[in-house]
Amino acid sequence: MSLQDFAFWLSETRLAIALTDSEWAFPAIESLHVIALTLVIGSIAIVDLRLLGLASKQRDTGDLIAAILPITWLAFGVAAISGLLLFTANPVSYSENFYFLGKLSLLAVAGANMLLFHRFAHRQLAVPGALAPKLSGGASLTLWVTIVAFGRWIGFTL
Amino acid sequence: MITDILIAFTDWLGATRLTAIVAGHFWIVPALQTVHLLSIAVVLAGAVLINLRIVGLVERGQPVGAMLDRFLRPIAIGVAVLALTGVLLIAGEPTRALFRVVFWLKMALILAAVSLTWSHRISFRAGRSSAAGAAAATPLRKSIAILALLLWLAVIVAGRWIAYVEAWPGAPA
Numbered sequence A: 001m002s003l004q005d006f007a008f009w010l011s012e013t014r015l016a017i018a019l020t021d022s023e024w025a026f027p028a029i030e031s032l033h034v035i036a037l038t039l040v041i042g043s044i045a046i047v048d049l050r051l052l053g054l055a056s057k058q059r060d061t062g063d064l065i066a067a068i069l070p071i072t073w074l075a076f077g078v079a080a081i082s083g084l085l086l087f088t089a090n091p092v093s094y095s096e097n098f099y100f101l102g103k104l105s106l107l108a109v110a111g112a113n114m115l116l117f118h119r120f121a122h123r124q125l126a127v128p129g130a131l132a133p134k135l136s137g138g139a140s141l142t143l144w145v146t147i148v149a150f151g152r153w154i155g156f157t158l
Numbered sequence B: 001m002i003t004d005i006l007i008a009f010t011d012w013l014g015a016t017r018l019t020a021i022v023a024g025h026f027w028i029v030p031a032l033q034t035v036h037l038l039s040i041a042v043v044l045a046g047a048v049l050i051n052l053r054i055v056g057l058v059e060r061g062q063p064v065g066a067m068l069d070r071f072l073r074p075i076a077i078g079v080a081v082l083a084l085t086g087v088l089l090i091a092g093e094p095t096r097a098l099f100r101v102v103f104w105l106k107m108a109l110i111l112a113a114v115s116l117t118w119s120h121r122i123s124f125r126a127g128r129s130s131a132a133g134a135a136a137a138t139p140l141r142k143s144i145a146i147l148a149l150l151l152w153l154a155v156i157v158a159g160r161w162i163a164y165v166e167a168w169p170g171a172p173a
Helices: A003-011 A014-021 A025-051 A061-089 A091-095 A098-119 A121-126 A131-157 B002-014 B017-024 B028-055 B064-092 B101-123 B139-161
Strands: none
Touching: A003 A091, A014 A025, A014 A061, A025 A061, A025 A131, A025 B028, A025 B139, A061 A091, A061 A121, A091 A098, A098 A121, A098 A131, A121 A131, A131 B028, B002 B017, B017 B028, B017 B064, B028 B064, B028 B101, B028 B139, B064 B101, B101 B139
16 A cells, blocks of 8 residues: 555544544644654754764763653654554645655664664764764764755645 | 734735745754753753752752752753744744744743742852752742742643634634
8 A cells, every 4th residue: 555545544544534524633733743753853852962072072972872762752653653643634735745755765774874873883982083973973963954944835835 | 003013014024035945845843842842841841850859759868959950051041942943933924823822822931930939049149059059848839839830831821822712703714
């Protein structure tokens, strides 16, 4: 089943109809999405800036990641669920939007970057001047800034 | 009275070159909103870490004074960029936000959230090794931290609601 097929099926579910009928549901879910996504990006940026050696320099990188990651994951869970609900309110238009599809692809790339970091670059944290953690942090920061921009552009091109 | 002053202001602002520039290019408003959102990310992440540290939920090994040293300045810069991008967004469409009660509620909430967040400095002085910076948070301080965090969340909700509420009576169409 393609994304378009899924979108057509979703648009006729009772949830989709309830979301479009309600006056407050969409802005309420949007508010939750903004809170969650800004927290995802802000918390990831703290780690990325540490990896780049630009902030929190007195903190051990591994300890900092362990302290921040639970916040990032919790916020990401809320952002994903609220995002799915926003998609449900207008699935056909979103699934045909260039910036929406681009945002989903960039999210996948950001996820892959994070996976690569925890698999490989994480081990090099103790190595002074190691390049891999810096590349990982720089790529992550660039990707998330682009994801926010794509997200905002969806609203103007729907 | 207030409506008349605001109408005079938005009439003046709408005739400036600033409005012509912001409204004249398709990409400027979404670009400003992107910077606005990224600044919210900086402010909210900083506010969450400071206030949850005071409550005792994160970074328990770090003195509160050190957390304030690390995150108050990024929050201040974030708020400044938010104000700047906010002013530019208003210039792009002068009558959109200013005639809505929820916009002024948002401004009041920002004032309260900023005041409470900076009030932590009263209890936790600068300097990561100073005794006062590492002191335990009192129940009052923890309550203020929870309130500050809720206020920051309310700022975001109020901001989103600007796009959905009606303007007050007498506002320009």
